[in-house]
Amino acid sequence: MAEYSIGVDLGGTNLRAAAITREGKILEKVSVPTNPLLGRESLLREMVAGISDLRSRWGTSTLAGIGLGIPGFILLKQGVIRNSNNLACIEDFPFRDEMEKRLQTKVVLENDANAAALGEKWMGAGRDVDDLILFTLGTGIGGGIISGGKVLHGFVGMAGELGHLTVMPNGFPCGCGNNGCVEKHASATAIGAMARLMGLGENLSSADVYNLANNGNEHARRIFQSMGQSLGIALAMVVNIFNFPLYLLSGGVLAAWEFFAPAMLDEARRRSFTFRNSNTRVEKAILGNEAGLYGAGFLPWAEPELENVAGH
Amino acid sequence: MAEYSIGVDLGGTNLRAAAITREGKILEKVSVPTNPLLGRESLLREMVAGISDLRSRWGTSTLAGIGLGIPGFILLKQGVIRNSNNLACIEDFPFRDEMEKRLQTKVVLENDANAAALGEKWMGAGRDVDDLILFTLGTGIGGGIISGGKVLHGFVGMAGELGHLTVMPNGFPCGCGNNGCVEKHASATAIGAMARLMGLGENLSSADVYNLANNGNEHARRIFQSMGQSLGIALAMVVNIFNFPLYLLSGGVLAAWEFFAPAMLDEARRRSFTFRNSNTRVEKAILGNEAGLYGAGFLPWAEPELENVAGH
Structure with a gap:
C-alpha cells in the first residue's frame, strides 16, 4: 500500500478525520462525536479511539503521521495548546507528546485556520501560487x-x-x-x-x-x-x-x-x-470544510520548521 | 584585497554611498549632492559619477556588486521604480538595467525601508534573530x-x-x-x-x-x-x-x-x-542613518529571490 497520512479537524463537539494519500486523494472520512465537558482524559480517549479506528482500516506501517488542526493558539515547539475556547480542558497540557505516546506515531499540531490555508495551497484554490x-x-x-x-x-x-x-x-x-x-x-x-x-x-x-x-x-x-x-x-x-x-x-x-x-x-x-x-x-x-482536513493531512509531509521556532 | 560591496542610499537631494566588506566593515563613506529637478539624464550621470568615484579608490575586481536603497515602490523583477515622490524623473524606466550598463557590474534595487531592516538584521539590533x-x-x-x-x-x-x-x-x-x-x-x-x-x-x-x-x-x-x-x-x-x-x-x-x-x-x-x-x-x-547603507551594501550578497517573484 502507498503511504498515507491522517488529517484531523478538532472541533468543540466532534472530531473529523480523513485518511489521505501523498497525492491528495481522500481514502476515507470519519466524524466522531466528542465531549470536552467530560474532561481531559475522556476527550483524549475519544480522540485516540476515533483516530485508531480509522488507522486500523488503512494500516500502521504506511502511515506517515497524524496532523491535527486545532482552533486556538498553539505553542508549536512545545506542542501545547495555549488557548482554545472550545477545548479548554486540554489547554496548557503536553497535548502533542501525549497523543504521540498514545498513538505511537508522529503527531503534528497546527492552528485550524493555518491548516485550512495549507489545504487550499496543497489541493485547493492556491495550487498555482506559493x-x-x-x-x-x-x-x-x-x-x-x-x-x-x-x-x-x-x-x-x-x-x-x-x-x-x-x-x-x-x-x-x-x-x-x-x-x-x-x-x-x-x-x-x-x-x-x-x-x-x-x-x-x-x-x-x-x-x-x-x-x-x-x-x-x-x-x-x-x-x-x-x-x-x-x-x-x-x-x-x-x-x-x-x-x-x-x-x-x-x-x-x-x-x-x-x-x-x-x-x-x-x-x-x-x-x-x-x-x-x-x-x-x-x-x-x-475546498470548504475539507480544507482543514487536507491541510492537517499534509502536516506530516510539510517541511519541519520547528528548529527555527524559538522557545517561549 | 578582500571582496567588498557598495551600498547606496538614494535620497531626494543627495546620494550617500559606502564601500563595505563582507564582514560589515565600512571602508569609506561619501555623500554626493544630486538634483532630480535637472531631469533623468543629469541625475543618472550624477549617480554614476558618485559611485564610480568611490569604486575607483577600492577596486573593480573585488567589487561584489552595488545595492541601491530607494524611497518608493519598486518592481523588483523588472528593476523599475514604480512610484517615488522624490525621484519621479526615474519612475517607470529600466533603472536597474541602465545602471548596470553604465556601471558594468551587478546592481540590486531595494526599497529604502527594506534595506534599513536588512541592515539592522545584518549588523544592527536584529543580529540575533531571523x-x-x-x-x-x-x-x-x-x-x-x-x-x-x-x-x-x-x-x-x-x-x-x-x-x-x-x-x-x-x-x-x-x-x-x-x-x-x-x-x-x-x-x-x-x-x-x-x-x-x-x-x-x-x-x-x-x-x-x-x-x-x-x-x-x-x-x-x-x-x-x-x-x-x-x-x-x-x-x-x-x-x-x-x-x-x-x-x-x-x-x-x-x-x-x-x-x-x-x-x-x-x-x-x-x-x-x-x-x-x-x-x-x-x-x-x-544603526541610525547607516542602516540603509549597510542593508544596501548587503544586497549583492543576499540570496537571490527574484526567481520567486512573479511578473507584474
Missing part, C-alpha cells in the same frame, strides 16, 4: 498565511491572527482585549449581531440575514455592505503588508458574496495603492 | 519585514508598506488613497501637523515639539501620547499577524521615546493577545 492568505469567516474570523509554500508561524506559533486586525479602534470589544477586531464586524456572528441591532430579529443566523437580503430587504443588504467594508479595510492592510498574489475567503457566509464583495473590493481598492497597482486576486476558497 | 520588523519614522513611515533572514518582498516587490496600516478608518487622508494611515498619525510630519492643530506653532518640527514636551508643555506631551497610541494600534496588528520576536523603530523622533513609548506599549499590550502572551521585544534600531 504565497497566499486565507480568511476563514465563521463564528469568528481566522487567518492562515502561506509564505514561500509554508505556513508562517512566528516564533511561538501564533502568527496569522487576522481576525484581530483592528478595523475600528473604538469598535465592538473583543475577547482578545482589543476593540474593533475585524471578527467583531465581519464574521457570521457579527452579521447576526448587526441584524439584531437593526431590529431584524433576535436570533438570526447569517444565513437568515442572507435570505432577507436576497428577498430585497434593505437593512439586510446594508449589513452585508458594512461587513464588506470592514473586511475591505482588513484586506487593504494585508495587501499593503504582504503584496501576495492571492487572498482567499472561506465560510458559509460566502453565499452572500454578491452582497458583501462589491463593498469589500471597493474599500480595498481605495485604501491600498498596492491593490490598485498589482494584479491582486481575491477569490473564494474551493 | 525574523524582525522595522518601522522607520520620518517624513512618512516606512516598513521592512525580515522573515527567515530575508526581506519579504511580495510578488511584485511592494510588501512591507507598514506606514499605510489603517489606525483610524476615517482619519487624515493619505496620498495613497486611504484615510487614517499610521504615517498620517504618527510620523514626524504628523507630529508637526498635530502641533499646529493644537496651536503650538505653524511650522514646528518634531524636534521642536519634543523640546516643548521636555519643558513640561502638556499639549506637546499629549501629541506624543496620541502618536504613541496610533503606533500601538499598528504595532498590535503586526504582532497579531507575524508573532515575530523583534520589532524595531528608527528615526530622529526616537529621541522622544519617553513621551510616546509608554502609550504605544500600553496600546499594543491591550490590543494584542499575542503581545501579552509571548516575549515580544519592541526596541530602538541602533
Whole structure:
C-alpha cells in the first residue's frame, strides 16, 4: 500500500478525520462525536479511539503521521495548546507528546485556520501560487498565511491572527482585549449581531440575514455592505503588508458574496495603492470544510520548521 | 584585497554611498549632492559619477556588486521604480538595467525601508534573530519585514508598506488613497501637523515639539501620547499577524521615546493577545542613518529571490 497520512479537524463537539494519500486523494472520512465537558482524559480517549479506528482500516506501517488542526493558539515547539475556547480542558497540557505516546506515531499540531490555508495551497484554490492568505469567516474570523509554500508561524506559533486586525479602534470589544477586531464586524456572528441591532430579529443566523437580503430587504443588504467594508479595510492592510498574489475567503457566509464583495473590493481598492497597482486576486476558497482536513493531512509531509521556532 | 560591496542610499537631494566588506566593515563613506529637478539624464550621470568615484579608490575586481536603497515602490523583477515622490524623473524606466550598463557590474534595487531592516538584521539590533520588523519614522513611515533572514518582498516587490496600516478608518487622508494611515498619525510630519492643530506653532518640527514636551508643555506631551497610541494600534496588528520576536523603530523622533513609548506599549499590550502572551521585544534600531547603507551594501550578497517573484 502507498503511504498515507491522517488529517484531523478538532472541533468543540466532534472530531473529523480523513485518511489521505501523498497525492491528495481522500481514502476515507470519519466524524466522531466528542465531549470536552467530560474532561481531559475522556476527550483524549475519544480522540485516540476515533483516530485508531480509522488507522486500523488503512494500516500502521504506511502511515506517515497524524496532523491535527486545532482552533486556538498553539505553542508549536512545545506542542501545547495555549488557548482554545472550545477545548479548554486540554489547554496548557503536553497535548502533542501525549497523543504521540498514545498513538505511537508522529503527531503534528497546527492552528485550524493555518491548516485550512495549507489545504487550499496543497489541493485547493492556491495550487498555482506559493504565497497566499486565507480568511476563514465563521463564528469568528481566522487567518492562515502561506509564505514561500509554508505556513508562517512566528516564533511561538501564533502568527496569522487576522481576525484581530483592528478595523475600528473604538469598535465592538473583543475577547482578545482589543476593540474593533475585524471578527467583531465581519464574521457570521457579527452579521447576526448587526441584524439584531437593526431590529431584524433576535436570533438570526447569517444565513437568515442572507435570505432577507436576497428577498430585497434593505437593512439586510446594508449589513452585508458594512461587513464588506470592514473586511475591505482588513484586506487593504494585508495587501499593503504582504503584496501576495492571492487572498482567499472561506465560510458559509460566502453565499452572500454578491452582497458583501462589491463593498469589500471597493474599500480595498481605495485604501491600498498596492491593490490598485498589482494584479491582486481575491477569490473564494474551493475546498470548504475539507480544507482543514487536507491541510492537517499534509502536516506530516510539510517541511519541519520547528528548529527555527524559538522557545517561549 | 578582500571582496567588498557598495551600498547606496538614494535620497531626494543627495546620494550617500559606502564601500563595505563582507564582514560589515565600512571602508569609506561619501555623500554626493544630486538634483532630480535637472531631469533623468543629469541625475543618472550624477549617480554614476558618485559611485564610480568611490569604486575607483577600492577596486573593480573585488567589487561584489552595488545595492541601491530607494524611497518608493519598486518592481523588483523588472528593476523599475514604480512610484517615488522624490525621484519621479526615474519612475517607470529600466533603472536597474541602465545602471548596470553604465556601471558594468551587478546592481540590486531595494526599497529604502527594506534595506534599513536588512541592515539592522545584518549588523544592527536584529543580529540575533531571523525574523524582525522595522518601522522607520520620518517624513512618512516606512516598513521592512525580515522573515527567515530575508526581506519579504511580495510578488511584485511592494510588501512591507507598514506606514499605510489603517489606525483610524476615517482619519487624515493619505496620498495613497486611504484615510487614517499610521504615517498620517504618527510620523514626524504628523507630529508637526498635530502641533499646529493644537496651536503650538505653524511650522514646528518634531524636534521642536519634543523640546516643548521636555519643558513640561502638556499639549506637546499629549501629541506624543496620541502618536504613541496610533503606533500601538499598528504595532498590535503586526504582532497579531507575524508573532515575530523583534520589532524595531528608527528615526530622529526616537529621541522622544519617553513621551510616546509608554502609550504605544500600553496600546499594543491591550490590543494584542499575542503581545501579552509571548516575549515580544519592541526596541530602538541602533544603526541610525547607516542602516540603509549597510542593508544596501548587503544586497549583492543576499540570496537571490527574484526567481520567486512573479511578473507584474
